[in-house]
Every structure is written in C-alpha cells, then in structure tokens.
Amino acid sequence: MERRFDMSDFEQSLKDHADQFKMTPSKRVWNGIYNNLHPGSKWPSITVAVVFIIGLVTIGSLNNSTIKSDRSVNTKTNPTTNSPKSEIETRDGQASAPQTNNRIYSEIIDLQKNNNRGRKDIIEGQTNNSSGKIASSSLSIVVSNLKGKSNSESNVQSNLTSNSFSLTGNEVMLADINASVANTVTVNEQKTEVALIQKPVILRPDLQATFRQQQEELSKDLFIPVTYKIFSIPWYGSLADRILFVDRIEPVLNHQIDILSETLTIPKIHKKKNNKIEWTFYVNPIISTVSFNKKTIQPSANTSPIVVLANQPSFKIIHNPRFGIETGAEMSLQIAKKLQFITGLNLSYSGFNNVSNLVHPTFATLNLNDNNGETYAKNYITHYGNGQSQDHINLVNYSIEASIPLGIQYNIWGSQKIRIDVSSLLEPSVIIRDDAYLISSDGRYYVNDPMLVRRTNVDGHLGSYITFIGKKIKWHLGPDFRYQLLSTYTNIYPTKEHLIDYGIRIGISK
Amino acid sequence: MLQGCLDNLSTAQEALYNRFSPRMLGVCYRYAHNREDAEDMLQEGFIKVYSQIHQYKGSGALEGWIRKIVVHTCINVLKKNKKFSDSVDLIHASSIQISDNNIPSMLQAKQVVECIRLLPIGYRTVLNLYAIEGFSHKEISAILEIEESTSRSQYTRARALLEEILIRKKILQKPRENVRMVSIK
Numbered sequence: 001m002e003r004r005f006d007m008s009d010f011e012q013s014l015k016d017h018a019d020q021f022k023m024t025p026s027k028r029v030w031n032g033i034y035n036n037l038h039p040g041s042k043w044p045s046i047t048v049a050v051v052f053i054i055g056l057v058t059i060g061s062l063n064n065s066t067i068k069s070d071r072s073v074n075t076k077t078n079p080t081t082n083s084p085k086s087e088i089e090t091r092d093g094q095a096s097a098p099q100t101n102n103r104i105y106s107e108i109i110d111l112q113k114n115n116n117r118g119r120k121d122i123i124e125g126q127t128n129n130s131s132g133k134i135a136s137s138s139l140s141i142v143v144s145n146l147k148g149k150s151n152s153e154s155n156v157q158s159n160l161t162s163n164s165f166s167l168t169g170n171e172v173m174l175a176d177i178n179a180s181v182a183n184t185v186t187v188n189e190q191k192t193e194v195a196l197i198q199k200p201v202i203l204r205p206d207l208q209a210t211f212r213q214q215q216e217e218l219s220k221d222l223f224i225p226v227t228y229k230i231f232s233i234p235w236y237g238s239l240a241d242r243i244l245f246v247d248r249i250e251p252v253l254n255h256q257i258d259i260l261s262e263t264l265t266i267p268k269i270h271k272k273k274n275n276k277i278e279w280t281f282y283v284n285p286i287i288s289t290v291s292f293n294k295k296t297i298q299p300s301a302n303t304s305p306i307v308v309l310a311n312q313p314s315f316k317i318i319h320n321p322r323f324g325i326e327t328g329a330e331m332s333l334q335i336a337k338k339l340q341f342i343t344g345l346n347l348s349y350s351g352f353n354n355v356s357n358l359v360h361p362t363f364a365t366l367n368l369n370d371n372n373g374e375t376y377a378k379n380y381i382t383h384y385g386n387g388q389s390q391d392h393i394n395l396v397n398y399s400i401e402a403s404i405p406l407g408i409q410y411n412i413w414g415s416q417k418i419r420i421d422v423s424s425l426l427e428p429s430v431i432i433r434d435d436a437y438l439i440s441s442d443g444r445y446y447v448n449d450p451m452l453v454r455r456t457n458v459d460g461h462l463g464s465y466i467t468f469i470g471k472k473i474k475w476h477l478g479p480d481f482r483y484q485l486l487s488t489y490t491n492i493y494p495t496k497e498h499l500i501d502y503g504i505r506i507g508i509s510k
Numbered sequence: 511m512l513q514g515c516l517d518n519l520s521t522a523q524e525a526l527y528n529r530f531s532p533r534m535l536g537v538c539y540r541y542a543h544n545r546e547d548a549e550d551m552l553q554e555g556f557i558k559v560y561s562q563i564h565q566y567k568g569s570g571a572l573e574g575w576i577r578k579i580v581v582h583t584c585i586n587v588l589k590k591n592k593k594f595s596d597s598v599d600l601i602h603a604s605s606i607q608i609s610d611n612n613i614p615s616m617l618q619a620k621q622v623v624e625c626i627r628l629l630p631i632g633y634r635t636v637l638n639l640y641a642i643e644g645f646s647h648k649e650i651s652a653i654l655e656i657e658e659s660t661s662r663s664q665y666t667r668a669r670a671l672l673e674e675i676l677i678r679k680k681i682l683q684k685p686r687e688n689v690r691m692v693s694i695k
Binding site: 010011014015017018019020021022023024025026028029030032033034036037038471 | 518520523524527531532533535536539540545548549552553556557560618619620622623626637638640641642644669672673
C-alpha cells in the first residue's frame with residue numbers, strides 16, 4: 001500500500017490528506033439552501049396547488065365518472081401460436097424449410113472452422129426491405145458457433161444487422177457476431193430479468209416488440225440507449241459448429257456454444273429536450289352567466305287568447321350567475337419569436353340559475369321550429385313558474401363540456417422573471433352532461449327539456465396572463481373570458497342562448 | 511460573486527455554493543455519522559455563511575472563513591444531537607474492532623478520511639479540530655465544553671488509535687524509530 005503517509009509529521013500529513021478529500025453533495029442540499037434563502041416563493045405555490053387540487057376534486061365529483069386504463073405488457077415466454085415460424089434447426093443440424101408464411105429473408109454466413117470466408121445464401125422469406133436483411137419486426141437471431149476462433153477467423157460481413165436482447169425466459173443468449181473483438185463467451189443458460197442489457201441475446205420474434213418497448217423505457221430512465229443489432233442469419237450446417245437459428249423457445253441450453261462476441265457499446269446519449277413545446281396545467285374558477293338574443297322574449301303569436309290577455313306585452317327571464325370551474329392541460333408550441341400555437345384539452349362546468357317558483361302542475365307549451373321552418377307546439381307538464389311571484393327557487397341550467405382549444409398566444413412583454421401574454425382560442429366542445437330549463441312560449445313557466453341542448457358547440461376564448469418564471473416551474477395568472485358562439489339549444493328552439501364565463505386562470509408549467 | 515451574495519442574488523449564491531461545497535462536504539463528512547448527516551451539516555453551514563456573508567471583511571481567504579463557519583456548525587449539530595454522549599464511551603474506545611474489510615480500495619485521501627471516521631465521535635472530533643483544523647487545546651476545550659486536559663488526553667488516544675488503524679489498513683508503515691505498542695483489548 002501507499003507509504004506516502006509521513007509519520008514524522010503526523011498532523012501535517014493528516015491535514016494534507018484530509019484537505020484533499022472532496023465529495024459532491026446531492027441536489028437536495030442546494031434546494032434546501034435555496035428555499036431557506038428565498039422563502040417568499042413557496043406560498044403562492046402552496047396556495048395554487050391547493051386551489052388546483054380543490055378544482056380537480058370538484059370536477060371529479062361533478063362528473064361522477066372515472067376512467068380506467070388497463071395496460072399490461074406480457075413478457076411471458078410461453079410459445080404462442082401466433083409467433084412467426086421460420087426455419088428450425090433439427091438435432092442433426094439439417095435446416096428444414098419454413099413451415100408458414102412468416103418466413104424470413106436473410107443472409108447466411110457460413111462460418112466454417114478455420115475459414116473466415118462467408119457466403120451469402122438467400123432463404124425465401126418475408127422481408128421489409130430489398131436488401132434481404134430481416135427487418136426488425138420479423139426477427140431471427142442467430143448464434144454462431146465458432147469454437148476457438150481468433151479475430152481474423154471471425155470476420156463477419158459488416159452488412160449484417162443484429163438485434164440484441166436480454167433473457168426473458170428460455171431464450172439463449174446470443175453474442176453479436178458482427179465482431180471485431182474476439183471474446184469467446186459461453187451462452188448464459190440462466191434466466192435473467194429484463195434489464196438494460198450489455199450482451200446480445202436471442203429473443204422470440206413475438207416478444208421482440210415487447211422487449212424493445214421495455215428497453216426503450218429503461219433507456220429513457222437511465223439516459224442510456226440500447227443499441228440494437230439484428231442477426232438475420234438462419235442456421236446453417238450442423239448445430240455443433242456454427243449457426244444456430246432459434247425462433248421459438250427451443251431449449252438449446254444444453255449446448256455449450258462458444259461464440260464470438262463484441263462488447264456492446266452503449267454510448268451515452270443526451271436526452272433531447274424539446275424546448276419549443278411547453279405544457280401548462282391550469283384550473284380556472286369562473287363565474288358563469290348567460291345572454292339571450294333578446295333581452296326579453298316576446299310571447300308567441302300562437303298562444304291562446306287567454307294567455308295573451310293575461311300576459312304583459314313582454315316579460316323578462318330572471319336568472320343569476322353561477323360558480324363554475326374549468327381545468328385542463330394546454331400545450332404551447334413556439335412558432336415564432338413571440339407567437340405560440342396553443343392546443344390541449346379543457347374540461348369545464350358552467351351554468352346559471354333560473355329564478356323560478358313552484359306552481360300547481362300545469363300545461364306549458366314550447367313553440368319550436370321544424371326542419372321546414374314551420375312552427376309547431378310541444379306540450380309539457382310543469383310546476384315551475386317564471387319566478388315572478390314570491391317563494392323563489394333556483395332551476396339550474398348547467399353543462400359539463402370537454403373541449404379542445406386551438407389558437408394562438410402572443411407575448412406582449414417579457415423578462416427573465418415575468419412574461420405577459422394574450423391568447424385567443426377557438427374551442428370545439430362536446431357536451432358530456434347537461435340540464436336545461438326553458439321558458440315556455442307564453443313566458444309563464446319553465447319546462448325541462450335537455451334534449452333541446454346541442455351536443456356539440458364552439459366557444460371563443462380570450463385570455464391574458466402574467467407568467468412568473470421560477471427556478472423550476474412557472475406560474476400563470478390572469479383573467480379569462482369565454483363566450484359560447486353557438487346557441488345552447490338546437491335550431492328548433494327559437495331562443496338563442498349563449499353562455500358566458502368570466503374567470504381567473506391559475507396555471508403551472510415546467 | 512461575493513457582491514452578488516451580498517445582494518442576495520441566487521445565481522451568485524449558487525456559484526459560491528458550487529465552488530466550495532465539495533470540499534466543505536468533505537469537512538462535514540469527517541464529523542458526521544453518515545453522508546446524510548454530513549449533507550445536513552453542510553446545508554446548515556451554508557445557510558449561516560449566506561446570512562453572515564456581510565461580516566466577511568476580506569481579510570484571509572474566503573474558503574478559510576467558510577470552513578470555520580462550517581466546522582462550528584458541525585460541532586453545534588453534534589452537541590445539539592448529543593452525539594457525544596451517544597457515542598462509544600471514550601474510555602472503551604480501544605474495544606473497537608478494526609477489520610481488514612472495513613474500507614474498500616479507494617484513493618488515499620478518502621482512505622485516510624474513512625479511517626478517521628472509524629474513531630469514536632469524541633476522539634474524532636478532537637482529532638479533527640486539533641490536527642486538521644488547527645485549533646489549540648484551549649480553544650477546543652472552549653468549543654466542546656470540556657477540560658483542556660481532557661482534550662489533550664483524548665487527542666493522544668485518538669492519534670494512537672488512528673495510527674493503529676492506518677497501520678492495520680496498510681496505509682501507514684510502522685516507523686522504525688517510533689514504534690509504540692498500542693494495546694488493543
């Protein structure tokens with residue numbers, strides 16, 4: 001061991017060695033220091049997070065729906081009947097003809113002992129390219145048995161592609177024979193768990209897609225790509241000395257196969273971050289109100305004379321705004337220096353209260369327009385009056401919508417910490433759930449007919465936001481205005497109603 | 511950078527942290543039980559550094575000034591957590607088993623630090639303060655609230671034990687002219 005430690009000056013030696021020692025602290029240390037030095041920034045975060053959670057809970061309880069997703073990746077290695085079959089080597093090494101249509105084009109390399117020549121044979125099969133190489137979707141992986149081969153004897157043609165996978169079952173480990181380094185390895189007969197592999201292996205073709213997905217996910221997590229090489233060589237010759245082709249779980253584990261291998265290089269990649277796309281998650285508490293195409297609704301000319309005599313020449317619909325909420329995710333794509341394209345998904349609950357009163361059950365009529373433009377009457381039984389008398393009750397007209405905003409956002413002003421944007425969007429929407437109380441044609445009653453509500457609509461959206469740019473996340477705050485461009489009701493109902501939402505957007509993005 | 515820290519600019523503060531934190535963490539690691547404790551000490555130390563940065567007058571190296579604060583922070587943390595009383599009884603420090611497998615092969619500096627960390631917390635602290643930080647026994651007695659004679663005797667024992675550890679780990683060769691038998695019970 002090192003003898004540089006000087007006993008004659010113990011303290012000085014100790015100090016010198018101790019002073020040389022360094023350690024890299026974890027990120028949490030700086031985060032803790034920063035939060036302590038700049039404590040003012042955490043309260044808005046906490047507040048907005050609470051509002052966001054409340055908003056989501058409110059929407060969830062209002063919607064009364066859940067979405068389930070079931071995703072499973074089958075990594076079992078049981079043979080399936082759907083696995084593409086291909087040539088299967090028999091015990092005596094004779095290659096048999098492909099049994100099904102899933103045959104494979106490949107290049108055969110005959111690596112004979114003490115012979116570094118290769119020859120190409122084409123086996124009829126399925127391919128996705130004209131070069132005869134097997135596309136990755138129709139995999140065949142080959143182990144070449146080159147016992148005791150040296151570097152020069154293992155010179156495989158470089159136009160081979162090869163796929164490498166880790167063991168997930170009974171597969172046999174395969175070494176990459178596109179080798180420039182002669183490392184003789186032994187087939188690993190043990191099952192291993194799926195991991196970011198270092199050595200190539202054989203994998204059944206029907207598991208390839210699954211395995212590729214797993215490797216890509218692991219690769220993303222570890223920021224290390226898996227390099228794939230496809231061996232497209234079917235077996236040739238006897239099992240003992242050269243190429244073994246496996247396309248199903250045939251246990252060849254009892255065969256000791258010495259193979260040339262190449263250490264898979266897994267170069268580090270830098271995960272590319274798309275700086276142009278930004279996701280924003282928001283919640284908007286809103287006040288919903290409504291406008292009609294007429295402030296007052298005239299009594300219909302077809303109402304009975306009694307009703308006409310009893311009615312005022314015009315009457316008002318009494319309604320009150322109502323609290324609503326919007327939430328969603330928005331994606332902004334930078335298309336110019338100050339301009340962004342906006343899209344995403346929005347979910348909203350909005351509505352208003354109709355002031356009504358209870359009356360004895362009575363008939364009420366709606367005059368509707370048919371497709372030919374002619375008017376017809378539809379009768380209802382109702383016990384809701386028009387709210388003109390005492391003892392008011394509220395009838396809620398509401399809708400729960402899902403919409404896709406599409407539009408642009410323009411940056412008016414910006415600095416390192418703050419940015420001000422305005423946005424203008426169109427939102428095609430789908431009504432998920434709703435309820436509607438409509439004033440009768442004589443203006444005296446409310447009738448309930450949600451079937452008259454449009455199932456789809458279009459909203460216009462205007463907003464201006466201030467963005468506070470923090471160290472890790474950005475906060476968006478600003479007023480929001482949404483106007484329903486099409487009437488709430490279908491064209492058969494003559495009265496046009498448009499919902500109007502005013503709110504404040506609270507959003508976060510990273 | 512210093513002016514930026516005085517102005518409470520986060521970029522300057524982070525630059526200062528990035529520059530000195532690796533070495534300071536090494537300092538804390540010599541006092542702490544484990545890496546997590548060391549990082550906690552480092553965090554607390556740097557918070558004090560930033561809060562007292564206006565007191566730095568420029569006399570002497572900035573690193574030395576920061577180091578002093580960090581060391582005092584480490585001592586305060588140990589005293590606050592009563593690590594001294596929870597540690598192995600100093601009188602029975604000789605019963606510590608030194609196995610050959612304690613420390614894997616690594617760089618010399620880290621080997622020495624890991625050997626120091628094998629000492630009981632009391633021995634280790636006195637050794638750190640006297641031999642590495644350069645405090646006198648009088649100052650150590652004031653910092654640790656112990657007698658000066660206690661500080662001296664603990665340092666003597668700590669040094670002997672550390673020598674034994676370094677010899678056992680083959681980091682240190684027994685000097686021919688200064689062979690002392692340290693009885694390990």
